Amino acid sequence: MARKIIVIGSGAAGMTAASSARETDKEAEITVLTEEEHISYSPCAIPFVLEGKIKDFQSIIMHDPQFYQKERQITVKTQTKVESVDAEAKTVTLADGSSLAYDSLILATGGTVFVPPIAGADLPGVFKVRFIKDGMQIQEAMKTCKKVVVAGGGVIGLEIAVALKHAGLDVTVAEMFPQVIPRICDGDMAAEVQAEMEKEGIKFLMGRPLGAIKGEGKVESVVVGDDEYPCDMVIMATGVRANLQLPNQLGLEIGPLGAVHVSATLQPYRRGRIVKDIYLAGDVVMCSSAAADGPTMSQLGATAVREGRVAGINAAGGYATFPAVLSAWISQIGELQIAGTGLSCGLADYYGLKVVEGRATGLSRARYYPGGSKVTVKLLAEKETHRIVGAQILGREDINGKINWLTAAIMKGVTAEEFVSSFENAYCPPTSMVKDVVCLAAEDLTRKL
Numbered sequence: 540m541a542r543k544i545i546v547i548g549s550g551a552a553g554m555t556a557a558s559s560a561r562e563t564d565k566e567a568e569i570t571v572l573t574e575e576e577h578i579s580y581s582p583c584a585i586p587f588v589l590e591g592k593i594k595d596f597q598s599i600i601m602h603d604p605q606f607y608q609k610e611r612q613i614t615v616k617t618q619t620k621v622e623s624v625d626a627e628a629k630t631v632t633l634a635d636g637s638s639l640a641y642d643s644l645i646l647a648t649g650g651t652v653f654v655p656p657i658a659g660a661d662l663p664g665v666f667k668v669r670f671i672k673d674g675m676q677i678q679e680a681m682k683t684c685k686k687v688v689v690a691g692g693g694v695i696g697l698e699i700a701v702a703l704k705h706a707g708l709d710v711t712v713a714e715m716f717p718q719v720i721p722r723i724c725d726g727d728m729a730a731e732v733q734a735e736m737e738k739e740g741i742k743f744l745m746g747r748p749l750g751a752i753k754g755e756g757k758v759e760s761v762v763v764g765d766d767e768y769p770c771d772m773v774i775m776a777t778g779v780r781a782n783l784q785l786p787n788q789l790g791l792e793i794g795p796l797g798a799v800h801v802s803a804t805l806q807p808y809r810r811g812r813i814v815k816d817i818y819l820a821g822d823v824v825m826c827s828s829a830a831a832d833g834p835t836m837s838q839l840g841a842t843a844v845r846e847g848r849v850a851g852i853n854a855a856g857g858y859a860t861f862p863a864v865l866s867a868w869i870s871q872i873g874e875l876q877i878a879g880t881g882l883s884c885g886l887a888d889y890y891g892l893k894v895v896e897g898r899a900t901g902l903s904r905a906r907y908y909p910g911g912s913k914v915t916v917k918l919l920a921e922k923e924t925h926r927i928v929g930a931q932i933l934g935r936e937d938i939n940g941k942i943n944w945l946t947a948a949i950m951k952g953v954t955a956e957e958f959v960s961s962f963e964n965a966y967c968p969p970t971s972m973v974k975d976v977v978c979l980a981a982e983d984l985t986r987k988l
């Protein structure tokens with residue numbers, strides 16, 4: 540009899556898991572259940588649709604359920620909420636009371652935007668940004684709103700802030716920490732991002748939490764610290780929490796960072812034992828750090844896809860494991876690109892690691908080649924072992940390759956000295972300096988160690 544595989548969730552993790560399961564088991568009966576109306580789109584593209592760089596929301600939807608049925612024999616049931624799972628009977632119960640049986644189950648239920656418990660958070664004019672429908676609602680509101688406060692200066696908040704500014708709105712970012720992109724980025728690098736955005740006319744309220752949202756029937760102002768600022772739209776980009784509704788109902792072990800604790804095969808635990816035939820992937824999962832000994836939250840589309848592959852293979856009877864992660868990230872904020880991998884100084888401190896910093900600023904092309912721009916690379920190495928544990932890069936073009944290069948080196952436990960002596964770089968005048976800025980930063984690091 541064909542293996543019955545049920546996937547809950549149609550995000551990056553769920554759809555990748557379903558496709559990987561199909562590649563592993565050609566005969567399996569695979570069903571994806573999702574609350575959403577639209578599937579197979581990239582939430583990462585929402586800011587760029589709002590900005591008008593991408594024509595419309597339809598353009599970021601890669602496939603519809605008919606495509607999955609026809610091309611991959613995967614049934615996708617949209618607007619179908621799973622209310623509960625019975626791990627003993629191996630059934631899921633839907634909102635309409637009906638039940639479906641499974642042999643293997645993949646929970647890819649993602650995350651939800653954390654909204655701080657403040658007055659006015661439910662007023663019309665307050666939006667979250669997570670799903671395509673959130674983007675569509677913001678786009679509709681942009682037709683009448685003029686003044687927006689983006690709560691949260693993380694990467695998503697900043698991308699949204701730039702998008703709305705470029706679309707003609709008056710934009711203020713409210714961030715409770717004293718720097719933007721807190722946690723994953725260091726203050727010196729973050730300050731350059733903030734300065735660039737200020738040049739574009741975006742205002743910042745730093746170091747004070749959003750205290751309340753006020754208005755009679757709709758948003759009229761926000762309270763930040765002791766001050767009140769008028770606005771007609773608030774966007775909550777205040778962080779993501781794992782969606783634990785089904786994991787909690789199943790009694791799965793939740794890790795110290797508030798997401799599901801899983802084995803290398805992405806299986807959950809209950810009372811210390813692996814729960815058979817259930818796999819997890821995506822933002823609902825807690826990962827292990829590859830740069831330090833301890834847990835981490837990755838919460839990236841890139842990670843969700845890699846986890847989805849492992850969960851899909853295992854659920855279909857194959858074998859794959861998911862390793863520790865560095866959570867390499869990159870963002871385009873206006874004309875600026877910022878990227879990071881592994882530990883920032885703040886994260887090193889969290890893991891109790893003493894680090895030394897190396898830094899270099901150079902150009903994206905040979906000095907004499909027209910059109911080059913400034914690139915800054917910052918590297919962190921563990922003081923005791925000289926192992927590189929983190930990197931951040933600021934530039935205006937092509938920093939993706941550099942951060943991926945450093946991610947590979949960190950993953951392999953390379954020391955600063957080994958990087959300088961053995962890590963080659965490709966070069967031609969239009970693409971880099973003959974000695975890449977990454978190499979200059981590594982040399983600076985070896986001098987400081």
Ligand SMILES: Cc1cc2nc3c(=O)[nH]c(=O)nc-3n(C[C@H](O)[C@H](O)[C@H](O)COP(=O)(O)OP(=O)(O)OC[C@H]3O[C@@H](n4cnc5c(N)ncnc54)[C@H](O)[C@@H]3O)c2cc1C
Binds near residue numbers: 621823838
């Ligand atoms: C604006 C924005 C920009 C981003 N930019 C980037 C970027 O540039 N690079 C990057 O790597 N990452 C980026 N991310 C993060 C990335 O989008 C997420 O990490 C990724 O989408 C997580 O995928 P997921 O499948 O785990 O979860 P989700 O996409 O949250 O999917 C969860 C799914 O589960 C379903 N679901 C949940 N509970 C139930 C239930 N009970 N019954 C049925 N269905 C259920 C939901 O309907 C949904 O389909 C961005 C995110 C946002 C919001």
